[in-house]
Amino acid sequence: MKKIPLKSHHKFFGDSKDFGGQYTPEILRPALIELEKAYKKIFPSKAYQTELKDLLKHFVGRPTPLIYAKNASKILGNEIYLKFEGLANTGAHKINNAIGQVLLAKKMGKKKIIAETGAGQHGLATAAAAAKLGLSCEIYMGEIDxxxxxxxxxxxxxxxAKVISVASGTKTLKDAVNETLRVWSKESSETFYVLGSALGPYPYPDIVRDLQSIIGKEVRKQCKDYFSDLPDIMIACVGGGSNSIGFFTEFLNDKQVHLIGVEAGGIGKATGQNAARINxxxxxxxxxxxxxxxxQDKEGNLSPTHSISAGLDYAGIGPQLAYLASIGRIEFTSALDSEVIEALKFFAKHEGIIPALESSHALAEVINISKKTKNKKIIANISGRGDKDIFITAKAINPKDWEKFLTEEIKRIKNVRVKDEK
Incomplete structure (x- = not known):
């Protein structure tokens, strides 16, 4: 296998400028040039990296554990390990990128942070990072999300943070991204856009990948606690791709490690029923x-998407992941909403964890692959925990009890208000 470059080449991934680039309005050019200079000078500096390392340890809580899923392993017939990013501050991998970008913004002299979010984890992480480092923060989020x-x-x-509802288009992540870019184009002199996934115009895909690569670097070290060799299979969910590219990057040139990205299969194969881009x-x-x-449709317009998880219902995929798919380094599969719920329930029952719905896509693939493959060392990236999904998972798993709880809670709130008014 030809050695895979770990950085974009002239802003693109692929020899023929296949994926990536910087396709933006002229008004954003100065902001991107400034960001590129900061990425090349401030980001690798000893002062920045020392402070980032300290924040990752004492604020984020790294390293996160690699857990041996003993009970699931016995049932499924493979050695299964879970990289549990849910134990990072704010409950997901998103904080790795958010704290790094907000620190970069502060070193650049910016006063205000803006960000987009879908599932809310990136927004939550960015808001926490901005609070920690003393910058004001606005989060753009689709009305549906x-x-x-x-x-x-x-x-x-x-x-x-100020959460700003985006009511245009599909009212989800795609539209939140559009609105954040629009605002940034007007306010870039004092404002820093913290992009949440490994996509967008260069240098964002590289910045996000570099900040999230801490996941894979830790996994390589942690493997030594369990076995002397590398894992056979590594699995991660894929929306835009920040958790997966961070998980995979350290292993891209280890051809013996089979890398699998799991997209949102939603409820079917028809347009608007899923978010499976690699097909x-x-x-x-x-x-x-x-x-x-x-x-996209025949005219090139982005198509509507669906996923039970708000973090995976994005119409595009990060350019480096697209490149890795094109050369066959990463295999892409998808998981249906129903499979995702069953995987969540299985690992909650047998391993005592509640994974995010996004992460449960990876766990659904662990279950599926175990039906045909045995005695393999499999590591799944649990990119976040499922606290945030309670309004979705409770309704999906036990709708009657959830409706009863909400109804009674509304009554309690009304009774408290009546008493306060008296």
Whole structure:
């Protein structure tokens, strides 16, 4: 296997400028040039890296554990290990990237942070990082995502961030990204855009990958606690791709390690029923500042998507992951919503963890692959924990009890208000 470059080459991944790039309006050029200079000078500096290392240890709580899933292993017939990013501060891998970018913003002299979010974990992490480092923060979030991720919205506001609802288009992550880019184009002199996934215009895919690569670096060291060799299979869910590229990067040139990315299979194969970009009909396009593989119609417009998890229902995929798919280094599969719920229930019951719905896509693949493959060392990246998903999972698993609880809670709130008014 030809050695895979770990950085983009001239802003692109692939020898023919296949994926990546910097396709933005002229108004954003100065901001991106400034960011590129900071990435090349401030980011690798000893002062920045020393402070980042300290924050990762004493604020984020790294390293996160690699857990041997003993009970699941016995049932499924493989050695299964879980990289549990859910134990990082704010409950997911997103904080690795958020604290790094907010620190970079502060070193650049920026006063305000803006960010987009889908599932809310990136928004939550960015709000926490901004609070820690003393910068003001605005989070743009689709109206639909706000409704289904209310716990995260509450916590973002608790951190002092202003959550701004985006009611245009599909009212989800795609539209939140568009709105954040629009605001950044007007306010870039004092504002820093903390992009949440390994996509967008260069240098964002590289910055996010570099900050999230701490996951894979820790996994390589932690493998020594359990076995002397490398794992056979590594599995991660894939939305935009920040957790997966961070998990995989350290192992890209270890050809004996089989890498699997799991997309949102949703409820079916028809347009609008899933968010599986890597398929036999996949098409390359340009959107939101970069060239990659997108779900799109014949006119090139981004197609509607669906996933039970708000963090995976994005129409595009990060350019480096698209490149790695094109050369066959990463195998892509998908998991149906129903399989995701069953995987969540299985690992909760047998391993005492509640994974995020996004992460449960990876666990669904662990279960599926174990039906045909045995005696393999498998590591799944549990990119976040499932507290944030309670309004979705409770409704999906036990709708009657959940409806009863909410009804009674509303009555209690009304009774308290009546008493207060008296």
């Amino acid at each position: 706000i409704a289904r991720q209310r716990p995260n919205v509450f916590n973002m506001e608790l951190f002092g 036999k009909d996949m098409r390359t396009g340009i959107a939101q500042g970069y060239k990659s593989i997108f779900l």
